[in-house]
Amino acid sequence: MNRVLTTGPIVWLGIIVTTCLLLVLFQTVLWLVLPLLISVVSYYILSPLVHMLMSHGMNRSRAVMIITILLTIFLAALAIIVYPKISKMVNNWQGKVGDYAESGAKLFLAAEKTVGKMTPFMHHTPALVVAPGDKSGVVPEKKDKTSPAAVKPDEKVPPPPVVDEAKVNEADTQALDDQVAARINENFGDIAFELLRWIPSVLLIPYMTYFFLLDGPRFKRFLVQAIPNAFFEKTLYLFYRVEDQLRRYFQGLLALTALDATCLGIGLWFLGLNAPFILAIIAAMMAWLPYLGSIAGGLLVVLVAAHDFPADPWLPYEVVGVFVVVRLLDDFVFMPLTVGRSLSMHPLVTVLMILLGGAVAGIAGLLLVMPVLGVVMVAGQIIGELLTDQRILARHFHARELRRRRARVDLFFK
Amino acid sequence: MFFGLTPDDNPRLKLLKNVVLFKDLSLRDLAVVDQMFHARHYLADEVIFDEGEEGQGLFVVLSGRVKITLPADVDTVLIELGPGAFFGEVALLDQSVRTAQARAIEDAEIVALFRTEFYSLLETHSSIASRISFQLARVLAARLRQAVLNTNRHHEAS
Structure with missing residues (x-):
């Protein structure tokens, strides 16, 4: 009989609260939870292969051993091929991130400029010219030397200084680029240390996967006994x-x-x-x-x-x-x-x-x-x-x- | 239960060998099936499952006695089962509801084989699972034949 389980609001509240509590708990033991999660993923990916070998008459321990050895060989080969490329990427990483941020900023400014050209009404508010004695409720812009609103209608004014938009954009992206590069330089040592700290956890992955594959069903029965x-x-x-x-x-x-x-x-x-x-x-x-x-x-x-x-x-x-x-x-x-x-x-x-x-x-x-x-x-x-x-x-x-x-x-x- | 005995030393395997479903299996094959069983202990008068519950697997009596009754008439026992007997076998085939109640008459040692684990056995050890399936089919066929005979006798009598 296929039943659809229905849940009420109290059960859902319990589900959300439990999920949040588990996430807080997992955050404190992340060094264990992440390898555990990856091992569980590997277990579900590899268990059909173990079953396939077992269906050809092999016992579980031998099938698990063969699959683990093949996986290790595959990962080692992958590491040998991919490692030089990753190493090169990491070496260029510091400079590259700044470049990408700069390109992103340029792209953003270019997109903004294009949108501005296509929708001028959204970006260029016409200058307010306030007639003497006009109190129609329009609040005039704050007066400064360059504001057209600050100028009386009959007064001659010098033309506003021509602003080179490209130079302003370049200055903006340069400032952003400098900030990103400075932040990366500050934290690069910490990042490298953090990556090294994760090595033991990474080594746990094949170890845990091996035992999940070997003893998973027995562990499940062990739990069910309670x-x-x-x-x-x-x-x-x-x-x-x-x-x-x-x-x-x-x-x-x-x-x-x-x-x-x-x-x-x-x-x-x-x-x-x-x-x-x-x-x-x-x-x-x-x-x-x-x-x-x-x-x-x-x-x-x-x-x-x-x-x-x-x-x-x-x-x-x-x-x-x-x-x-x-x-x-x-x-x-x-x-x-x-x-x-x-x-x-x-x-x-x-x-x-x-x-x-x-x-x-x-x-x-x-x-x-x-x-x-x-x-x-x-x-x-x-x-x-x-x-x-x-x-x-x-x-x-x-x-x-x-x-x-x-x-x-x-x-x-x- | 991380450490098991060898097939020859395991007393549970010898008990299982007497079960009709497993009579075609060697002790080594039985050891494979045994790894899939869940052992349970029921006290006298304890309910094992109720009518209307979603069945998840088959139960095999290793020791003690179990009665099968209908809840509408709990005093009338449909059948009493002793060591080597099994019940709830239809749940091994589909996700149907139980049609009767099972209750321990005296303290009973019972092992249960879950449907998904039996399906997994079909994938990994198809030879063993097919021999169990064949025995199960024979048992069900015998019960069907008996039911038809009973119905015919009932019609003839009336």
């Missing part, structure tokens, strides 16, 4: 639903990332951008953060386009066009086929929860809020159902009373 008999079947159902939700979410997210990266990479390659597929992969991974991540990823690629092709002012807009097309494909084709199946959540709730996650736990909250909410949502729905099922509660209290009587059976006072 469940009272009355709740046993429903709790098993809870485990199944949570696990199914997690597996579908992570596998769907990975498939979505691959589809997004491919489409975006083809689009950017068609526009002639440098390293289109690397940019596409980064942008697709940023989209793991629903809605806000897509905007940030799009902005990044637009900045790179503005920086790499300063002579082509229309290229950033073409990149935006590609992003819009991929976004539409994503929303109407890819998402319903992949992640949409796993988390049937209202878009408004999704965005509000992301913002709430960011507010209570910063960047970690932004990253973790969706998977945590997904799990808490299913758990909350089923716990809510267990606690409101009077028959199951009555059975539990009956069983407890039977155990209490059994424990007291020969204990009498004389």
Whole structure:
């Protein structure tokens, strides 16, 4: 029987509060939570491979060992190929970020100028000429030496000094560029130290993945032993639903990332951008953060386009066009086929929860809020159902009373 | 339960070997299935499941006795089950609701096999799962045949 679980406002309030509390808790042990999360993702990606080997007659421990060795070889090969490129990128990073910020500022000013030309009524308010004795209620602008409002109508004035707009723009972007570069220089040591601090956590990932693959089912049975008999079947159902939700979410997210990266990479390659597929992969991974991540990823690629092709002012807009097309494909084709199946959540709730996650736990909250909410949502729905099922509660209290009587059976006072 | 016994030393496997569903399996195969069981202990008079609940799996009695009744008439026992018997097997096939109540008559050691784990067994050890499925089909066919015979006798009598 397929039932749709319905939740009331109290259960939903509980789900939101629990999610926020978990995010705050996770933020304090982020060094453990992030590798744990990546290990869980790896577990769900690799477990079908382990099952495939087991279906060919191999036992679990041998299958897990083979998959782990193959994964290690693959990661090592990837590191050997990708490491020199990443190293080069990191070396150029300090200078590049300033350049990108400068290109972004230039693009912004150019866009503002274009919009200003197309909609002059929004930017140029006609100067007010106040007739003597006119008190029509119009508040005159503050008088200064250059303000036309400060000048009497019959008075001859020297023409205003000609301002070189290009020089002003250049000065603005230079100031912005200097600020960004100074901030990066100040914090570069801290960033490097922070990255080094994460090395032990990264090493935990293959270790935890190996044991999840090897002992995951046994650990689940170990946990289920603690469940009272009355709740046993429903709790098993809870485990199944949570696990199914997690597996579908992570596998769907990975498939979505691959589809997004491919489409975006083809689009950017068609526009002639440098390293289109690397940019596409980064942008697709940023989209793991629903809605806000897509905007940030799009902005990044637009900045790179503005920086790499300063002579082509229309290229950033073409990149935006590609992003819009991929976004539409994503929303109407890819998402319903992949992640949409796993988390049937209202878009408004999704965005509000992301913002709430960011507010209570910063960047970690932004990253973790969706998977945590997904799990808490299913758990909350089923716990809510267990606690409101009077028959199951009555059975539990009956069983407890039977155990209490059994424990007291020969204990009498004389 | 992180450490298990070898198949030859595990007394639970010897009990499971007597269950009709698993009679075609070797001890080594049974050890694979045994890793999927959830062990439960029920006191006398404790309800195992109720009619109308969503069934999630099959229960096998290892020790003790269990009765199957209809809630409308709890005094009339449909069947009493002892060691080696199993019940709730339809839940292994689909997500249907239980059609009767199961209650322990005396203290009982029971193991449960969850449907999703059985599906996982079908993927990873299809040979073992197909032998269990075949035995299950034979048991269900026998029960169907018995039900048809009972209905015919009832019609003839009336």
